[in-house]
Amino acid sequence: AAPAAPAAPAAPAAPAAPAAATAAPAQEAAKKPYIPVISKGFQHQFWQAVKAGAEQAAIDFNVDITFEGPESEAMVDKQLEMVQTALDKKPDALCIAALDSKALIPLLERAQAEGIPVIGFDSGVDSDIPVTTAATDNIAAAATAADKMAELIGGEGEVAVIVHDQTSRTGIDRRDGFVNRIAEAYPNITIVDIQYGGGDHLRSTDLAKAIIQAHPNLKGFFGANEGSIIGVLNAVTELDMGGKLVIIGYDAGKQQMDAIRSGLQAGAITQNPVGIGYKCVESAVRALAGEQLDPITDTGFFWYDASNIDDPQIQALLYE
Amino acid sequence: MTDATAKPLVTMTGIDKSFPGVHALDNCRFDLRAGEVHALVGENGAGKSTLMKVLAGIYRKDAGVITIDGHEVEIANPRAAQDLGISMIHQELNLMNHLTVAQNIFIGREPRRRFSTFLLDDATLNRNAAQLLEMMHLKIDPRTKVADLTVAKQQMVEIAKALSYNARVLIMDEPTAALTEAEIAELFAIIRRLRSQGVGIVYISHRLEELKQISDRITVMRDGRYIDTVPTPDATIEQIIRMMVGRTIYESAPELPTEESREIVLEVRNLNRAGVLKDISFTLKRGEILGFAGLMGAGRTEVARAIFGADPIDSGEILVHGQPVRIKTPRDAVRHGIGYLSEDRKRYGLALKMDVETNVVLAALQKFVNAVGWVDRRRTTATANHHVATLAIKTPSLQQQVKNLSGGTQQKVVVGKWLTANTDILIFDEPTRGIDVGAKSEIYKLLNDLARQGKAIIMISSELPEILRMSHRIIVMCEGRITGELSSTEASQEAIMTLATQRGGIVADNGDTGGSPGGQSDSPRLVSMESQSA
Amino acid sequence: MSLETTSSIPFSRTIFRSDATQKILAFAGLIVLFVVFSLASPNFLTFNNIVGILLATAVNGLLALGVTYIIITGGIDLSVGTVMTLSAVMTGVAIVMWGLPIPIGVLVGIGTGALAGLVNGLTISKMKVPPFIATLGVMMMAKGLALVISGARPIYFNDAPAFREIAMGSLVGMIVPDYKIPNAVLVLFGAAIIAHLILTKTVMGRYNLAIGSNEEATRLSGVNVDRWKTAIYALGGAFSGIGGVIMAARLNSAQPALGAGYELDAIAAVVIGGTSLSGGEGTILGTIIGAFIISVLTNGLRILSVPQEWQMVITGAIVILAVYADIIRRRQK
Amino acid sequence: MSLETTSSIPFSRTIFRSDATQKILAFAGLIVLFVVFSLASPNFLTFNNIVGILLATAVNGLLALGVTYIIITGGIDLSVGTVMTLSAVMTGVAIVMWGLPIPIGVLVGIGTGALAGLVNGLTISKMKVPPFIATLGVMMMAKGLALVISGARPIYFNDAPAFREIAMGSLVGMIVPDYKIPNAVLVLFGAAIIAHLILTKTVMGRYNLAIGSNEEATRLSGVNVDRWKTAIYALGGAFSGIGGVIMAARLNSAQPALGAGYELDAIAAVVIGGTSLSGGEGTILGTIIGAFIISVLTNGLRILSVPQEWQMVITGAIVILAVYADIIRRRQK
Numbered sequence A: 001a002a003p004a005a006p007a008a009p010a011a012p013a014a015p016a017a018p019a020a021a022t023a024a025p026a027q028e029a030a031k032k033p034y035i036p037v038i039s040k041g042f043q044h045q046f047w048q049a050v051k052a053g054a055e056q057a058a059i060d061f062n063v064d065i066t067f068e069g070p071e072s073e074a075m076v077d078k079q080l081e082m083v084q085t086a087l088d089k090k091p092d093a094l095c096i097a098a099l100d101s102k103a104l105i106p107l108l109e110r111a112q113a114e115g116i117p118v119i120g121f122d123s124g125v126d127s128d129i130p131v132t133t134a135a136t137d138n139i140a141a142a143a144t145a146a147d148k149m150a151e152l153i154g155g156e157g158e159v160a161v162i163v164h165d166q167t168s169r170t171g172i173d174r175r176d177g178f179v180n181r182i183a184e185a186y187p188n189i190t191i192v193d194i195q196y197g198g199g200d201h202l203r204s205t206d207l208a209k210a211i212i213q214a215h216p217n218l219k220g221f222f223g224a225n226e227g228s229i230i231g232v233l234n235a236v237t238e239l240d241m242g243g244k245l246v247i248i249g250y251d252a253g254k255q256q257m258d259a260i261r262s263g264l265q266a267g268a269i270t271q272n273p274v275g276i277g278y279k280c281v282e283s284a285v286r287a288l289a290g291e292q293l294d295p296i297t298d299t300g301f302f303w304y305d306a307s308n309i310d311d312p313q314i315q316a317l318l319y320e
Numbered sequence B: 001m002t003d004a005t006a007k008p009l010v011t012m013t014g015i016d017k018s019f020p021g022v023h024a025l026d027n028c029r030f031d032l033r034a035g036e037v038h039a040l041v042g043e044n045g046a047g048k049s050t051l052m053k054v055l056a057g058i059y060r061k062d063a064g065v066i067t068i069d070g071h072e073v074e075i076a077n078p079r080a081a082q083d084l085g086i087s088m089i090h091q092e093l094n095l096m097n098h099l100t101v102a103q104n105i106f107i108g109r110e111p112r113r114r115f116s117t118f119l120l121d122d123a124t125l126n127r128n129a130a131q132l133l134e135m136m137h138l139k140i141d142p143r144t145k146v147a148d149l150t151v152a153k154q155q156m157v158e159i160a161k162a163l164s165y166n167a168r169v170l171i172m173d174e175p176t177a178a179l180t181e182a183e184i185a186e187l188f189a190i191i192r193r194l195r196s197q198g199v200g201i202v203y204i205s206h207r208l209e210e211l212k213q214i215s216d217r218i219t220v221m222r223d224g225r226y227i228d229t230v231p232t233p234d235a236t237i238e239q240i241i242r243m244m245v246g247r248t249i250y251e252s253a254p255e256l257p258t259e260e261s262r263e264i265v266l267e268v269r270n271l272n273r274a275g276v277l278k279d280i281s282f283t284l285k286r287g288e289i290l291g292f293a294g295l296m297g298a299g300r301t302e303v304a305r306a307i308f309g310a311d312p313i314d315s316g317e318i319l320v321h322g323q324p325v326r327i328k329t330p331r332d333a334v335r336h337g338i339g340y341l342s343e344d345r346k347r348y349g350l351a352l353k354m355d356v357e358t359n360v361v362l363a364a365l366q367k368f369v370n371a372v373g374w375v376d377r378r379r380t381t382a383t384a385n386h387h388v389a390t391l392a393i394k395t396p397s398l399q400q401q402v403k404n405l406s407g408g409t410q411q412k413v414v415v416g417k418w419l420t421a422n423t424d425i426l427i428f429d430e431p432t433r434g435i436d437v438g439a440k441s442e443i444y445k446l447l448n449d450l451a452r453q454g455k456a457i458i459m460i461s462s463e464l465p466e467i468l469r470m471s472h473r474i475i476v477m478c479e480g481r482i483t484g485e486l487s488s489t490e491a492s493q494e495a496i497m498t499l500a501t502q503r504g505g506i507v508a509d510n511g512d513t514g515g516s517p518g519g520q521s522d523s524p525r526l527v528s529m530e531s532q533s534a
Numbered sequence C, D: 001m002s003l004e005t006t007s008s009i010p011f012s013r014t015i016f017r018s019d020a021t022q023k024i025l026a027f028a029g030l031i032v033l034f035v036v037f038s039l040a041s042p043n044f045l046t047f048n049n050i051v052g053i054l055l056a057t058a059v060n061g062l063l064a065l066g067v068t069y070i071i072i073t074g075g076i077d078l079s080v081g082t083v084m085t086l087s088a089v090m091t092g093v094a095i096v097m098w099g100l101p102i103p104i105g106v107l108v109g110i111g112t113g114a115l116a117g118l119v120n121g122l123t124i125s126k127m128k129v130p131p132f133i134a135t136l137g138v139m140m141m142a143k144g145l146a147l148v149i150s151g152a153r154p155i156y157f158n159d160a161p162a163f164r165e166i167a168m169g170s171l172v173g174m175i176v177p178d179y180k181i182p183n184a185v186l187v188l189f190g191a192a193i194i195a196h197l198i199l200t201k202t203v204m205g206r207y208n209l210a211i212g213s214n215e216e217a218t219r220l221s222g223v224n225v226d227r228w229k230t231a232i233y234a235l236g237g238a239f240s241g242i243g244g245v246i247m248a249a250r251l252n253s254a255q256p257a258l259g260a261g262y263e264l265d266a267i268a269a270v271v272i273g274g275t276s277l278s279g280g281e282g283t284i285l286g287t288i289i290g291a292f293i294i295s296v297l298t299n300g301l302r303i304l305s306v307p308q309e310w311q312m313v314i315t316g317a318i319v320i321l322a323v324y325a326d327i328i329r330r331r332q333k
């Protein structure tokens, strides 16, 4: 299968050292610009990949960054406090993946008032303050997953979904993207259960097992993030049902990639986490240099399966 | 029933009460007249407290009728009892340790600010409490936290609290167990005053001599049943004891060893603990019962705890069998063969939720480990059975939780624990507190037996007759110092009291008192008050 | 106070273990943190950051106030976090969905908290379920209900812009324009004063301490312990309700998935503040100090850009040390 | 001094409160759940699903075993979840990074748990920090350290395929091919039997109960309470360590971000199993039943496809009711 979405594969590997990076630091040789990157989390692999990209960009563009995020995507208030503290550190720019697109606005207004450019990433903010947003269209990505699912199960049958979070933007978008696409385009497919595992591998495993037990006719399973899909994979392995279910996942990680290579899992949607992290810091540097940026940078998503997983282009998007 | 003319204030008839596994009251009855002191006696576990708790609304009776002024009443909770004019001083202290004396006394009836149902008026509260305490000749600041008082003072606060209800029926469940002679005298004065005011008083005590002094009638209970009621003047103590235990108790004379042993087992040299103990030195010989006398708060318990390693000491030396030993924890003490039987068995003596067997073997558990590393149940059971039999511990089984046993029985379990540990130095702190006559004489006999077997025993007691009767030698303490030592021949109540009130100890050393450290005149109570804030 | 004359005993000595000294020492930990962070970073002791700390303390402080009462009874409340969330959601439902006026909405939020507290209280006092389990159960139920009621979606207050002012407006700023201290901070301090008065001046506070000190003795004194305990849990719940309203106003939305784990911060604040988990003693001032210690610590470590995983390690160690310092202090007194 | 003859009180009656009846009744809740779910869904009572329930109980059950000891002392352990995670990470470090043999790696994991428990124990017994705070601090520290040590990345055991067999292989299946019960379940039951023997047969168990019943009295009986308490916390930590190993083996990876919140499930299992939070009493059998009640409930509600938010509400209510039923049962006995 080919890339399923229009995307500019912003390969992070070799960025041409932009003019901005060389021009700006010329005056203040001593002080590197400081750019706090505030994500939606930090413990999960996806965010660690974003962090890796951001750190690479920090080296490439000679800036200081810090990377932090609340422990769960529910903690809107904790993220607010992180942003507020970051602003108190008098940063040069701010990169933010907003947990709630509205709650942050007052703080973003403060940033604007203080002349701090704001760069959004992962998902947008209901505001025109961010000079640009590097984000994935999760709804379209999950719809692609739905299309693949339909194709692989033959357009009919029972499908279940495990999502990491019931209330977070990514959780909602991926769930709705998948569910709505099925409802619109595949009337013979029923979604028999949607449950939420908090991205916790162990809980998702027990959850997926129960769902499989409850629905003996299940044909396909969609896991909406890494923790969720690993839970599904564990469940299928533990129940010895390898090959009996079409499993479609999200993001990457070693276990998922191994499963795709072995054929246990049909494939997955990957975003470009490293690219997202790189891109947002790069955009911040450009903004600091006074460049005009496009309001939206779609960092893209890709379908990958056993056939293309080892393509260098795809490999660049995956993390172990 | 001698004075048929007096109208009963309270009657209880056909009262039945069962706890799981225990038929605590069996068709029991009791009556109380206005203006009398009615003593209620019986062995440990006879059901005295239970009967009175039924009257005070703490337990619901299973069957029976209670009347007050001839009207039948249902007493559903303590509040209802209060409303009927019944108030009770419990056998166990029932105080809120974190609250002040005044707050404790008026709990549930706090004065409120004007025009308010929720706002407290603490100024009035303290004033009222101060008046009440003054009326009882108690020198306690109503703003003191109860936790900072000695047990005796706490007991007096309980009494003050009960009086504050201005109740018509006042139940006192062993009010004197923790009191000194002087405080007992004060209490009796209060009781007499209340009696003359027409209050009906129920008085539960194991100190039968007291009954003669204070009560008008005596009701005897046994095994949850009513036995008889007799007017005090008509009864002899022997008679009452016979009714209580259903047999005659043979009270042996003290069996002093004919030949005094010379072997010093324990020697304490210049033990000091700032503010509590000063220069404590004494020796204890094999086969000896060494009495420790003194007023409440004299520091006897502190000496015991210091020797036992329960509290740290500032300086001093302890020699066991002539060897200097370092005792920093109770474990060290037990290893050196010292056992300590605390004055407060519930707090310091027993694992209440555990069974009799475990409690009996607790201090020697390591000895019961078999080759596999397990506790050898057969041996622990055998040992526990042995002690249950020899100490006559009244328990349905070895698996009974200790918390369900009566006070005296619990005390015997603690004794059993130290017998199992087989330590050759035993410190008994108030071993007969709250124990009925039968059990008491058993414990005396036990102490003598132990001494004869070669154990060295320290017996701390506030009951002078007991000290005089049991001890080979008597050490008297006052204000944290040893003020004298008496041999059994020279000891007398007067001699002990003289030494026990020889002031000028560590409190004066602290130097910051406005009190009268040298004065002997004041009531002995002062001692504990002064050292209490030290 | 009329007693001095009657007593010849020098009670004055008890005054030396002065509660005032005690209280000043309790600040010590807080001050140490302040000094350390001020020296370590120039960005710490700025007006904006201090306001940030105050604001960050508001919700946890409010939850901790309620928990203080409950810990004083000798109980525990694990439900404060999710009850806060449920209250926020109910405020949103009242104002946004039902279109009720803001003050009514606020009352609905506080009432929801009190109701949840009442459920805790009844479960504990009537059914005799241990507080840990009762409030654990209510915690789960409140979490579920918040999601059910909100449809697992945040409720935004954009159509009632005045609502946000409850937390983020600044009465102080209207009077002293340079000091835009958000109202949430005023609410916290106002609530703390009320909480203090309830604890020290009212019958309820007295019984609260009495129950925690010796529940059985309090019962035997004729106090209706069950009823008061229920009332105390309901009061604690009401503070969670206030916390929920402030949280919603601050975020300008009711976030239905928030709140899990918040109970531990609140309990930690109470215990760092010197309230004993075994009940019977505790102060509101201590709780407020405890809540600030947590906020200052969190904020300072962030200001210093300490990596997040190390923040956890350090916070854990300091929580223990703060309580240990309190223990040492008490032992010396 | 034989007094037996004089006592006429019919104490024999107390013998009727038979402990056997008691234990059978404790199963009642579990059986009720089983029957209800079996009737409600044909997919519940299948071999695969029962194995799923057993497996889902393994980790929580192991944590709960350790917590049982600690609750019996009258303490609490909030750190079990993250200590489990730290143990899993250390197992990964030992086997994958240091290349040590699997048995050594397992010992490293268990040892890590025991070490964390030791820190809990020393903090509690030597520094006199209340268990709630000590273990809260260690909980945070373990969480942070797991991330620090692993570099916030999972550690995969792919190069040591035998490791996964510890949890997911089936010794039973090798003997009775049709009954592929995973080893994790055997580990749970094996650990439970050992835990039971420790509690009922050894000096440590006896002291554990005695300390919980009356710590001071135990100390005054010459028992080195501080040392035993420390040992008990270390033992509890070792069970978390076993939990960590089993979790890592089951997931074939050490996931450093897991574990927060697991402590509440473990504590709930213990309390549902009839162990009193005030200490001094408790049984391992009860804890195992409690852990199964939670798993069966969770599994059953999922099998019935109850929406997750309602699952929370129902679970919360049932946790309370389970404990309430236990209370009623005791009251009647």
Ligand SMILES: Nc1ncnc2c1ncn2[C@@H]1O[C@H](COP(=O)(O)OP(=O)(O)OP(=O)(O)O)[C@@H](O)[C@H]1O
Binding pocket: B019, B020, B022, B023, B024, B042, B043, B044, B045, B046, B047, B048, B049, B050, B051, B091, B404, B405, B406, B407, B408, B434, B436
């Ligand atoms: N709450 C209870 N639960 C179970 N059994 C109890 C309870 N209270 C008392 N008992 C039992 O009831 C019986 C009567 O006890 P009670 O306390 O009334 O005796 P007592 O006469 O006051 O003894 P003592 O002189 O030792 O205080 C005893 O066997 C005791 O073990």
Ligand SMILES: Nc1ncnc2c1ncn2[C@@H]1O[C@H](COP(=O)(O)OP(=O)(O)OP(=O)(O)O)[C@@H](O)[C@H]1O
Binding pocket: B149, B150, B151, B152, B276, B294, B295, B296, B297, B298, B299, B300, B301, B302, B303, B343, B462, B527, B528, B531, B532
């Ligand atoms: N833990 C403590 N902390 C401070 N002071 C104490 C403590 N325990 C006892 N005291 C004080 O030390 C003094 C000696 O008390 P102690 O209990 O040793 O007296 P005692 O002679 O044994 O009297 P009792 O007959 O009450 O046992 C008392 O004034 C008491 O208030």
Ligand SMILES: [Mg+2]
Binding pocket: B048, B049, B050, B091, B173
């Ligand atoms: Mg009694």
Ligand SMILES: [Mg+2]
Binding pocket: B300, B301, B302, B343, B429
């Ligand atoms: Mg004493």
